[in-house]
Amino acid sequence: MRRLCGCGQKMDLGFRLVIFENKFQIDRVPILECEDCEYYEVLPAIKCDLTNLLAQLKDEGKGGRVLFTDVNEFADVLYSSYLTWKRTGDNQSFEELLEQGCDERINMLLDLYSCAKKASDSKWMNEISSRLAPLSKYVKERQCLETK
Template sequence: MQKPCNCGATMHIRLRTVIFQNKVEIENVPIYSCDDCHRSEVFPPVKPELTGYIRTLGPKPEPATVSFGDLSELAHLMQMATSKEHQHRSVESIVEDRVNELLDLLLLARSLEDGAWAENVRHRLTQITSHMTTTYRLS
């Protein structure tokens, strides 16, 4: 989870708080940052969720604090992977557990014929699986 910076140093991913219009605090946003030149950028795969959320806030948002992990599955997984209780586990096993958990939720949502919920869970699964090298079957 690192990439080269324009200055030649290495950029690392960290979970940061992004403050929008001095009002809305979005916690745990994965951001690439360079310790040498202090350049930073949002981790590209989570950009659609972040910009999508900011768009829903409108031009005059109410003060609020949200956890980006509630909006982005990848951010949620990174949050889990960096938390103390999971520090001895591999990212792969955390991802696998989360995918299994979401598949259970999907079955439950479908058995209750709750289309909106099923769609929400399916969207969360897609956020994970479209950025993972392992292929999961979502039949």
């Protein structure tokens, strides 16, 4: 989750409010930030999802405030893990908490998917699939990094 900034310092995870076209506010957007030079960037794992949300909001034409954690499962797990890690201290590494949170959320969503399938509710199944996608993407990328 951490990486080095262009200035050579460590970038840490944070969450920001993104204001787009002075009309849309998206809160709890995961970012990487450098305390030394104050540079920050949207977390690469969610950048595409954020861009898609901004396009969707623009198409709908209505302004307002959205919690990114309400529309992106990975951001929600990331935020929950971050709050737990900050609250409990360094008893467990953030990465371990995040991995555990992702695994638990994926299992819960798969259980829901099974219920939706039994109910033959294709709309619900599609919704759950779209919620699983960002988590699956993160897990897949994490596994690729571990095998290198």
